[in-house]
Amino acid sequence: MADDGDELTFCSTCAFSQACLAEGMDKRSLMDLHVLVEHVGPFHAGEHIFREGDPFEAIAAVRAGTVKTYMIDRDGREHVLGFHLPGEVIGLDAIDGETYPCNAVALDTAMLCRFSFPKIAVLATKLPGLQRHLFRLLSRDIGRAALLAGDWSADQRMAAFLIGLSRRLAARGFSAHRFQLTMARTDIANYLRLAPETVSRVLRRFQKDGLLMVDRREVELLDRDQLAALADPILHR
Amino acid sequence: MADDGDELTFCSTCAFSQACLAEGMDKRSLMDLHVLVEHVGPFHAGEHIFREGDPFEAIAAVRAGTVKTYMIDRDGREHVLGFHLPGEVIGLDAIDGETYPCNAVALDTAMLCRFSFPKIAVLATKLPGLQRHLFRLLSRDIGRAALLAGDWSADQRMAAFLIGLSRRLAARGFSAHRFQLTMARTDIANYLRLAPETVSRVLRRFQKDGLLMVDRREVELLDRDQLAALADPILHR
DNA sequence: CGGATCATTGAGATTTATCAACACTAGTGG
DNA sequence: CCACTAGTGTTGATAAATCTCAATGATCCG
Numbered sequence: 001m002a003d004d005g006d007e008l009t010f011c012s013t014c015a016f017s018q019a020c021l022a023e024g025m026d027k028r029s030l031m032d033l034h035v036l037v038e039h040v041g042p043f044h045a046g047e048h049i050f051r052e053g054d055p056f057e058a059i060a061a062v063r064a065g066t067v068k069t070y071m072i073d074r075d076g077r078e079h080v081l082g083f084h085l086p087g088e089v090i091g092l093d094a095i096d097g098e099t100y101p102c103n104a105v106a107l108d109t110a111m112l113c114r115f116s117f118p119k120i121a122v123l124a125t126k127l128p129g130l131q132r133h134l135f136r137l138l139s140r141d142i143g144r145a146a147l148l149a150g151d152w153s154a155d156q157r158m159a160a161f162l163i164g165l166s167r168r169l170a171a172r173g174f175s176a177h178r179f180q181l182t183m184a185r186t187d188i189a190n191y192l193r194l195a196p197e198t199v200s201r202v203l204r205r206f207q208k209d210g211l212l213m214v215d216r217r218e219v220e221l222l223d224r225d226q227l228a229a230l231a232d233p234i235l236h237r
Numbered sequence: 238m239a240d241d242g243d244e245l246t247f248c249s250t251c252a253f254s255q256a257c258l259a260e261g262m263d264k265r266s267l268m269d270l271h272v273l274v275e276h277v278g279p280f281h282a283g284e285h286i287f288r289e290g291d292p293f294e295a296i297a298a299v300r301a302g303t304v305k306t307y308m309i310d311r312d313g314r315e316h317v318l319g320f321h322l323p324g325e326v327i328g329l330d331a332i333d334g335e336t337y338p339c340n341a342v343a344l345d346t347a348m349l350c351r352f353s354f355p356k357i358a359v360l361a362t363k364l365p366g367l368q369r370h371l372f373r374l375l376s377r378d379i380g381r382a383a384l385l386a387g388d389w390s391a392d393q394r395m396a397a398f399l400i401g402l403s404r405r406l407a408a409r410g411f412s413a414h415r416f417q418l419t420m421a422r423t424d425i426a427n428y429l430r431l432a433p434e435t436v437s438r439v440l441r442r443f444q445k446d447g448l449l450m451v452d453r454r455e456v457e458l459l460d461r462d463q464l465a466a467l468a469d470p471i472l473h474r
Numbered sequence: 475c476g477g478a479t480c481a482t483t484g485a486g487a488t489t490t491a492t493c494a495a496c497a498c499t500a501g502t503g504g
Numbered sequence: 505c506c507a508c509t510a511g512t513g514t515t516g517a518t519a520a521a522t523c524t525c526a527a528t529g530a531t532c533c534g
Contacts, residue, residue: 073387074470081383093383095376121369125362132358138375139332145382146330150316151430154490185513193388195491200514216499216513233310391522422481432523437482453481453531475534482529489522497514504507 016061016089016113029127036119039063041111049104049112050091056100058114059091065110066182070190071102080191082144083107083183085168091117092138107182148192152234157192158202159230162212166221177224181217253298253326253350253370266364273356276300278348286327286341286349293337295351296328302347303419307427308339317428319381320344320420322405328354329375344419385429389471394429395439396467399449403458414461418454 040060043049049060049067067084081102084090094100095117124131152160170176181188189196203214211227213220221227228235277297280286286297286304304321318339321327331337332354361368389397407413418425426433440451448464450457458464465472 074473079387093376093379096373096380097376101380121365121372125365125368128358128362131362131368134372135358135375136333138372138379139330139334142330142375142378142382143333143338145379145386146318149382149386149430150310184511193386196512197492197514198490201490204514233312236311421479433480434482434524435522438522441482477534478532480529480531483527485525487522487524490519491521492519493517495515495517497512499510499512501510502508504505 016087016115029129032123032127033120033130036116036123038114038116039111040114041065041106041109043106043110043112045106045108047106049106049110050100051103052100054100056091056094056098056117058116059089059094059120060104060112060114061089062086063111063113066107067104067110067112068107068183068187069102069104078190080187083165083187083191086172088168089137092141095138107187147234150234154192154194154198154202155206156230156234157194158188158199158206159227160234161188161192162219162221163224163228163231164235166224176221178218178220181219253324253352266366269360269364270357270367273353273360275351275353276348277351278302278343278346280343280347280349282343282345284343286343286347287337288340289338290336293328293331293335293354295353296326296331296357297341297349297351298326299323300348300350303344304341304347304349305344305420305424306339306341315427317424320402320424320428323409325405326374329378332375344424384471387471391429391431391435391439392443393467393471394431395425395436395443396464397471398425398429399456399458400461400465400468401472403461413458415455415457418456 038058040049041063043065052071062084064086067090069081069084069090071079071081073079081093084104090104090112091100093102120130120134124134147160148157165181166176166179169179183191185199186196188194189199192199194202203212206212206227207214211221211223213222275295277286278300280302289308299321301323304327306318306321306327308316308318310316318330321341327341327349328337330339357367357371361371384397385394402418403413403416406416420428422436423433425431426436429436431439440449443449443464444451448458448460450459
């Protein structure tokens with residue numbers, strides 16, 4: 001880790017802390033928070049951060065890289081719950097239970113901050129800003145999960161996926177119109193509840209229609225407006 | 238309200254309080270909780286508890302009746318987010334935001350307990366049991382929303398819907414194998430992301446195959462095992 | 475009774491999945 | 505440097521599930 005020396009004072013790469021600051025926490029409180037942070041990683045592509053059934057003790061904020069969360073159903077099919085970019089938090093769905101309900105795997109080289117949940121919960125009773133932030137994070141995920149649940153067309157889903165990704169990347173300072181897909185087509189398919197072939201075909205058609213350029217895993221959004229219009233009913237809030 | 242005199246001491250009909258007790262709260266704390274509870278209702282079928290865009294200030298526990306939460310998308314289609322039975326809490330998806338992101342409407346005569354969210358959050362800093370309960374409620378909804386999102390067949394969805402309803406009713410002391418559907422077919426369809434016609438056909442076929450009897454809105458589950466087997470990959474946890 | 479709402483049924487259209495084959499890429503080792 | 509291979513992605517043909525549209529039927533409530 002490059003910034004070992006700083007990790008107990010201020011972790012500039014950890015968006016979790018920054019968000020807490022925004023919720024009204026002072027720097028003194030932030031240091032309380034950082035005492036219970038554990039920097040973990042790097043995890044290399046394919047390495048698991050946790051697996052379904054592992055005892056739950058911590059949530060984690062992605063600091064770098066991409067993390068995929070997924071479940072395997074009784075029929076052996078993979079269901080991707082989400083792709084998590086730097087600044088986003090995983091493990092929230094495990095709070096209600098003894099174990100993680102899903103798996104989390106790194107798609108590229110990923111670094112995380114682990115927060116012991118029992119400890120952060122105790123701290124949250126002392127720091128209203130932290131509690132509020134946690135409530136918000138949880139609440140946001142409810143809404144996010146509900147959105148994907150709608151019966152949208154393949155085109156709408158794909159557009160929403162790309163626009164959503166673009167916005168989240170932009171919020172982290174990356175380019176909003178040109179980026180790498182860190183996940184395989186199959187992962188996108190399992191996330192959007194489509195067949196991989198359908199993902200392929202939709203991307204191809206989007207390219208033919210001038211909405212984007214796609215080369216292997218490199219994507220460039222050309223007609224953001226039209227994509228956003230497609231995605232609109234899904235992302236609408 | 239029948240139990241006006243008791244509502245500041247103990248609200249036996251409010252499962253929210255009971256769950257908090259189970260999380261380790263003592264009776265003294267429970268009274269703190271009840272000071273900020275507001276019993277609202279009855280709402281009659283079709284009356285709204287809140288609407289999308291209303292300023293968010295409170296979550297609410299259903300005490301009696303059924304509440305449907307839903308959104309209308311840009312194309313004017315209704316998306317049902319959930320049906321909420323006594324003991325279940327609505328409004329959690331509004332915590333991250335200034336306003337409710339969805340509508341909540343009574344399907345039959347419904348009574349609720351409103352909890353001012355700012356107040357309950359403050360109280361939660363003093364009562365760890367309450368904070369834990371809230372975290373769990375939120376976390377549970379994330380998992381629940383993710384489940385419905387899968388690409389399941391119409392049969393699986395319908396079976397999961399019925400078995401899920403049956404279990405929740407049973408948990409509240411109602412019959413697990415014979416109950417009333419308080420929602421219209423269209424509501425079920427919008428919840429399961431199916432066409433109303435498909436709902437009708439699946440129910441009819443289930444009846445033909447001896448899985449259940451359905452008459453108008455009255456349902457009797459005859460072969461719970463087979464329905465549960467169908468629903469299994471969806472409900473699997 | 476009459477109208478409105480809700481539910482059912484059938485026929486055909488549409489979307490997406492499935493199956494099978496092929497292409498491309500990157501990495502490996504001869 | 506060139507096969508070779510494994511993994512990944514693409515493409516086409518066909519099939520299956522579900523939707524849509526249209527019509528009919530049932531129930532409730534004034």
